[in-house]
Amino acid sequence: MRIIIAGAGDVGFHLAKLLSYEEQDIILIDRDAETLRQASSSIDVGTIKGNSTSYRVLEEADVKNADLLIAVTSSEETNLTTAIIGKHLGAKRTIARIENLEYLLDKEKLDLKELGIDEIISPESLAAREIKRLLKEVALTDTFDFDQGKLSLIGVIIDSSSKLMDHSLIELAKINPSHNFVTVAILRDNKTIIPHGDNRFREGDHAYFIAEPEGVDAVLELSGKEKKEIKNIMILGGSKVGYHAAKRLSRKFNVKLIERDKEKCFELADQLRNVMVINGDGRDVELLEEESIHEMDAFIAVTGNSETNIISCLVAKNHGVQKTVALVENIDYIHLSQNIGVDTMINKKLIAANFIFRYIRQGEVISLTSIHGVDAEILEFIVKAGSKITQREIKNLQFPKGAIIGGVVRNGEGHTTMGDFQFRPKDRAVVLCRPECIHQVEEFFK
Known part of the structure; x- marks a missing residue:
């Protein structure tokens, strides 16, 4: 399969890395020679320096024989133009990364396929959807259902109250004779372990299981976690991610959104009728206390500053909030969540790459x-x-x-x-x- 990726930033690089494991024929296009050099030294890809909207550059990439053209540069206009030109030059399928969510809302009216764009993705919208998924259950750090919940992937932190601690997987089979869950991964010291019989759980492990419906309750009981529904959510940051997360979550939960920019607060209040929008600095602990942070079941920090998001989540944890999610720009931060105390860190570029x-x-x-x-x-x-x-x-x-x-x-x-x-x-x-x-x-x- 011949795949051309326009844009060697975080989304393009991570996507190329995933695809390179499968011996796909991958070409990376970017204007920055150093970015391309770093990519080619890390993964097996071909590189072309230039503008992906250029006929010459796309023809050099042999776009007429491309099975897929993915445009994920930082410029929405470049992505849309690249997809349209690439399609007309012979690419079988095209995907473009966008920021203007009107394109998503009016997909059918715009008939983007007629223009030459087969699929559009918005990292901000995908991140909001991911946040909603992560808030399914307070006690679980992660959850994903297969076939409408007939099986579930769930994650928990192993702490001192857990009956799993210091037990091997072989011993776990005796503790749970019904075998209604299976341990599939352990994240320890930022390293992923695919576990087998002799592996033991340690304090601080982030453990993941595939569970039958009854097995979810069994994992919670053995890990010393209490099942609790989410009712009240506080979102820090009125960014596009914050807006879309609030819009999705307010259909089911009580949502408060804190934003520093006064003018943006008025806009958000008009657009989000079911959300309480508060003008203030979310780094102000007194403000968080005044807005009853101790009554929140979940705290979502999605400002444009990763450090602010991480620190505010730690403040929320310190005030008894059970579930925290921080949006971070640096992909390397994702692995630190289990060590710093934030339940989950997400990166919208990584989510977008995985979706593609x-x-x-x-x-x-x-x-x-x-x-x-x-x-x-x-x-x-x-x-x-x-x-x-x-x-x-x-x-x-x-x-x-x-x-x-x-x-x-x-x-x-x-x-x-x-x-x-x-x-x-x-x-x-x-x-x-x-x-x-x-x-x-x-x-x-x-």
Whole structure:
């Protein structure tokens, strides 16, 4: 598959990195020679220096034979123009990153496909959607449902109150004889562990499980967490992410939004009728206390300053808020969340890159999600008749060590899978694997 990526910034680079594991033919276009040099020294990609709206540059990239052209530069105009020109020069599919959300709202009216743009993405809108997903349950750091909750991916922090602490996975099987959840990953000291029988849980571990509906409650009970619904949310920052998060969340929760800019506050108050908009500096602890931060179930910091977001989340934690989410610009910060005390850090560029990666793989994988800070992907496959995965029990499959099968949805019911399980056609399999193992895993499902 020949893929051209216009823009070698955070979105383009991360996307190229994900795709490079699969030996795709990737060309990166960017105006900055140093950015391209750093990219080519880190990952196996071809590079072209120049403006992606140039006919000459796109022809040099052999756009007429491109299966996909992805325009993710920092300029919306460049992205839209690149996609339109690239399509007319022969690219099979085009994706453009946008900032103006009117394009998303009026997709059908504008008929962007007629212009040559097959798909548009907004990192801000995707980040707001991700925030809503993260707020499903206070006690869980992460949650993602498969087949409408028949199986779920969940994350918890292992602390001193957890019954899991110091137990190995083999011992866990005795503690939980119903086997209604499976440990699929452990994030420890910023390193991802794909666990096996002898691995033990330690205090401070960020543990991830694939669980049946009853297994979610079992994980919460064993990890010493109480199930609690979210009712009250405070959002710091009236950015595009803050606006869209408030709009989505106010349909279900009580939302307060704090913004420094007085004029922007009036605009937000007009646009967000179900949200209490407060003019003030969210770094002011007295203001947060006056606005009853101690009564909040969740605190979302999405200002344009990463450090402000992190520190304000720590202040919220110190005032008893159970769930905190900080928006950060530096992707490297994501791995620090478990060490600093913020429940989840998100990066809108990383979310956008993962969304595009999922879009590219739609034909082979029915769903794909990433876990914040974890160097692994969660994939869901529909099992085909005659595929390698159906030929033996899991324990005899020689499945890649960098991957683990977490569960299956069969005949409308979710089940975790042990070594003696054998897949059948039409099963929906849930697999966690490192990016470099995705291609190997796919071989079992072809």
